[in-house]
Amino acid sequence: MKQKPVHEAMKPYLEGQVMLVDKPLRWTSFDAVKKIRNLTGVMKVGHAGTLDPLASGMLIICTGKFTKKINEYMGMExxxxxxxxxxxxxxxxxxxxxxxxxxxxxxxxxxxxxxxxxxxxxxxxxxxxxxxxxxxxxxxxxxxxxxxxxxxxxxxxxxxxxxxxxxxxxxxxxxxxxxxxxxxxxxxxxxxxxxxxxxxxxxxxxxxxxGEFSLDQAQSLEQVMEHLKQLKTDKEAGS
CATH class of the missing domain: 3.30.2350.10 (Pseudouridine synthase)
Known part of the structure; x- marks a missing residue:
């Protein structure tokens, strides 16, 4: 799928970011990835290890060039x-x-x-x-x-x-x-x-x-979503 132009504030995510997310109950890992993809407009988004819907906790989500590191993260204890x-x-x-x-x-x-x-x-x-x-x-x-x-x-x-x-x-x-x-x-x-x-x-x-990434370093999915929305708002206000 061809990458469409993204919002100026989302350029860092197009380049590549590693996001530590505390996945909420009832969400699938793919749901979380889809939400990040929709909010950033970045097509290349993936996660490093599935969590079942009835599980919560650490989900590493990678965007852009950092999707190449997914296998490395998946191999960690x-x-x-x-x-x-x-x-x-x-x-x-x-x-x-x-x-x-x-x-x-x-x-x-x-x-x-x-x-x-x-x-x-x-x-x-x-x-x-x-x-x-x-x-x-x-x-x-x-x-x-x-x-x-x-x-x-x-x-x-x-x-x-x-x-x-x-x-x-x-x-x-x-x-x-x-x-x-x-x-x-x-x-x-x-x-x-x-x-x-x-x-x-x-x-x-x-x-x-x-691996070395603990849950206390992660943000809730809600916090991540709010942060992405705020980035867009701040960029538009400053332009």
Whole structure:
């Protein structure tokens, strides 16, 4: 798609910018990119790593020549915080689908909850969720999964640098995970539940860091949008 002339105030974004955005809940990563594209008028805009709609947190958005750095940012380690809910599972491993397979968790001890993280640290093979955008035969596997078609995926090598249970409020446990690119935190929830024998699903998620970029450096999407609008207003007022 050919780049149209952009507003004078948006020239820096046409040249190239890296934006640290705190993605709000319910927005897709593509929604955020589309909003930036529309406000700047810059066609070349992309993000460095998808966050699911039910996740919030760090989204690196690149414009112009900095889109060439997207793969570099995607390869950096990630830090996530959030909650797992124990005693049930969901088909999507998160709250995109309804909890089922309820089990009693009254016998679980604090020691068990901490010990169950141990098999999931270091280099491991992780099975991705069948409700994911991984492509098989050219199509995202979630399309087949939604139709009830059986999907066969292969486990993938990832590295979990640390996996901590930071707070316990049963049936909810709070966690912090530092991991390599390619890690599905939804799968971590499901596997952790299996290890405990009671099931679990991801009930909240925030990406708190990508490489050296932490969430406290990011602006809310609303702040970014206001800033871009103000740049245009200031430029027009000064011209």
């Amino acid at each position: 990630k830090e996530y915080t959030g909650t797992f809910t124990l005693g049930a599972t969901t088909p999507t491993y998160d709250l995109e689908s309804e909890p089922e397979n309820f089990k009693d968790i009254s016998q679980l001890t604090t020691e068990q909850l901490h010990k169950a993280t141990q098999p999931f640290t270091g280099p491991i093979m992780q099975m991705p969720p069948i409700h994911s955008a991984i492509k098989k035969d050219g199509k995202p596997v979630y399309l087949a999964a939604r139709k009830g078609v059986e999907v066969q995926l292969d486990p993938r090598p990832i590295t979990i640098y640390s996996f901590e249970i930071t707070k316990i409020e049963l049936p909810v446990v709070h966690f912090k995970i530092v991991c390599s690119t390619g890690t599905y935190i939804r799968s971590m929830a499901n596997d952790y539940g299996k290890e405990l024998g009671v099931g679990a699903y991801l009930s909240s998620l925030c990406r708190s860091r990508i």
